[in-house]
Amino acid sequence: xxxxxxxxxxxxxxxxxxxxxxxxxxxxxxxxxxxxxxxxxxxxxxxxxxxxxxxxxxxxxxxxxxxxxxxxxxxxxxxxxxxxxxxxxxxxxxxxxxxxxxxxxxxxxxxxxxxxxxxxxxxxxxxxxxxxxxxxxxxxxxxxxxxxxxxxxxxxxxxxxxxxxxxxxxxxxxxxxxxxxxxxxxxxxxxxxxxxxxxxxxxxxxxxxxxxxxxxxxxxxxxxxxxxxxxxxxxxxxxxxxxxxxxxxxxxxxxxxxxxxxxxxxxxxxxxxxxxxxxxxxxxxxxxxxxxxxxxxxxxxxxxxxxxxxxxxxxxxxxxxxxxxxxxxxxxxxxxx
Numbered sequence: 001x002x003x004x005x006x007x008x009x010x011x012x013x014x015x016x017x018x019x020x021x022x023x024x025x026x027x028x029x030x031x032x033x034x035x036x037x038x039x040x041x042x043x044x045x046x047x048x049x050x051x052x053x054x055x056x057x058x059x060x061x062x063x064x065x066x067x068x069x070x071x072x073x074x075x076x077x078x079x080x081x082x083x084x085x086x087x088x089x090x091x092x093x094x095x096x097x098x099x100x101x102x103x104x105x106x107x108x109x110x111x112x113x114x115x116x117x118x119x120x121x122x123x124x125x126x127x128x129x130x131x132x133x134x135x136x137x138x139x140x141x142x143x144x145x146x147x148x149x150x151x152x153x154x155x156x157x158x159x160x161x162x163x164x165x166x167x168x169x170x171x172x173x174x175x176x177x178x179x180x181x182x183x184x185x186x187x188x189x190x191x192x193x194x195x196x197x198x199x200x201x202x203x204x205x206x207x208x209x210x211x212x213x214x215x216x217x218x219x220x221x222x223x224x225x226x227x228x229x230x231x232x233x234x235x236x237x238x239x240x241x242x243x244x245x246x247x248x249x250x251x252x253x254x255x256x257x258x259x260x261x262x263x264x265x266x267x268x269x270x271x272x273x274x275x276x277x278x279x280x281x282x283x284x285x286x287x288x289x290x291x292x293x294x295x296x297x298x299x300x301x302x303x304x305x306x307x308x309x310x311x312x313x314x315x316x317x318x319x320x321x322x323x324x325x326x327x328x329x330x331x332x333x334x335x336x337x
Contacts, residue, residue, distance in 0.1 A: 053134075054134065056130060057127045057130050057131050057134065060123040060124075060126055060127040060130070061123065061124065061127045062100060062106070063106070063108050063120075063123050064119075064120040064121075064123035064124045064127070065100070065101055065120075066098050066099070066100045066101065066106065066108065067098070067108065067110075067116055067119050067120040067123075068116070068117075068120045069100075069101050070098045070099065071116050071117075073098065074096065074098070074110065074116040074119070075115070075116050077094065077096045077110075078094065078110060078112065078115070078116070081094045081112060082112065088112055089112075091112075092111065092112045092113055093109050093110065093111065093112055094109070094110045094112050095107055095108070095109045095110070096108055096110060133250075136247065137149070139247055140244055140247050140248050143228075143231060143232045143235045143241075144232070144235070144241070144244050144245070144248045146189075146192035146193060146194055146228070146232075147189070147192070147194060147232060147248070148185055148188055148189065148192075149248055149249060149250055150185060151249060151280070151283040151284040151286065151287035151288075152175065152177050152181060152182065152185055152283050152287075153185050153188075153189060154245075154249075154287035154290060154291070155175050155177070155283060155286060155287055155290065156171060156175070156182065156185060156186065156189070156195075157189075157194070157225065157229055157232065157233055158233070158290045159171055159174055159175060160195070160223060160224055160225045160229070161225055161230070161233055164224060165198050165222050165223065165224040166222060166223065166224075167220035167221055167222050167223070168182045168183040168186050168220075168221070168223075169182075169220065170220075171186075175283075176282075177279075177283065186221075186223050189223075189229070190223065193226055193228045193229075194225070194226055194228055194229040194232060195223045195224065195225060195226055195229055196223070196224060196225075196226040197221060197222065197223060198222035198223070198224055236291050237292075239327075239330070239331070239334070241291075242291055242292065242293060242327060242328075242331045243331045243334045243335055245288075245291050245293065245331075246293070246331055246332070246335055247335070249284065249287065249288075251274075251276065251284060252284065252287075252288060252293075253332070253335065254274070255270065255281075255284060255285070255288065255294075256288065256293055256294060256324055256328050256331070256332060257332060258270065258274075259294060259322060259323055259324045259328075260324045260328070260329055260332055263323065264297045264321040264322065264323050265321060265322060266319035266320055266321050266322070267281045267282040267285055267319070267320070268319065269319075270285075285322050288322075288328075289322065292325055292327050292328070293324065293325060293327060293328035293331060294322045294323065294324055294325060294328055295322065295323060295324075295325050296320055296321065296322060296323075297321035297322065297323050
């Protein structure tokens with residue numbers, strides 16, 4: 001079988017037996033064993049907080065290598081599926097069995113609307129992103145490792161520390177977060193040992209400050225901080241803890257740096273200029289404020305000399321603006337050392 005090159009415009013650098021090829025060059029006489037491709041802009045923020053493992057990275061790369069090695073077979077399978085009726089049209093996915101470069105058979109689920117190169121590229125990009133996430137997690141020391149790298153997880157801990165117990169739907173209301181997201185985080189933090197369920201038949205009002213009734217019937221699943229969760233919050237008070245927050249929270253360091261260099265900023269402007277989800281940025285600022293790395297700007301007007309991000313003689317404060325604290329500036333310096 002003659003080697004097949006990917007469509008024009010899809011460039012891959014291929015490593016085969018320690019020799020580097022460019023599949024768009026005339027020297028690309030062999031199909032790839034491993035491809036690398038950059039430029040992946042963003043991933044779903046919820047994906048970034050899920051457990052990252054080397055095995056998942058290896059799986060994604062093996063699937064991508066296999067797709068590129070069996071390029072013509074994948075292309076023919078996709079073309080055939082597009083010309084036939086079937087359940088694959090409902091999901092826009094097609095599962096095929098392919099032999100890996102090592103000769104093992106694996107099942108791969110393809111995007112029916114994408115060509116083979118794009119199917120492989122998506123996996124390389126995701127693997128690259130997960131590898132960076134894994135490397136970042138490995139740099140985090142101490143008690144932050146069990147905590148999901150999500151600002152809402154921080155806010156849940158601080159909320160439960162204040163009220164001593166609550167259930168996800170109520171917490172979602174207090175934190176202005178999605179209920180299913182809060183439920184998922186609570187379950188994950190319970191598994192990690194940071195939260196524990198309140199299993200008694202009723203929850204006394206004096207132990208659950210978020211509720212106003214004298215007695216709360218246990219028709220919900222209540223959570224409270226465990227001893228490990230309490231120790232984690234104590235760790236966040238320490239200088240080492242605050243530094244590790246900047247390593248732990250995705251985009252935490254970049255937001256604090258932005259405030260340190262550009263002056264006061266608010267969630268909507270940050271989200272628009274950095275191409276992030278507004279709710280994510282809003283929760284991130286709130287989490288950083290709870291840790292003590294940023295604080296709300298006081299005063300009704302911001303002087304032009306204070307705000308370098310969007311210079312004006314004066315800015316009337318219509319939003320909640322944030323600025324770095326002395327502890328935030330110190331944590332940044334420690335992080336750069």
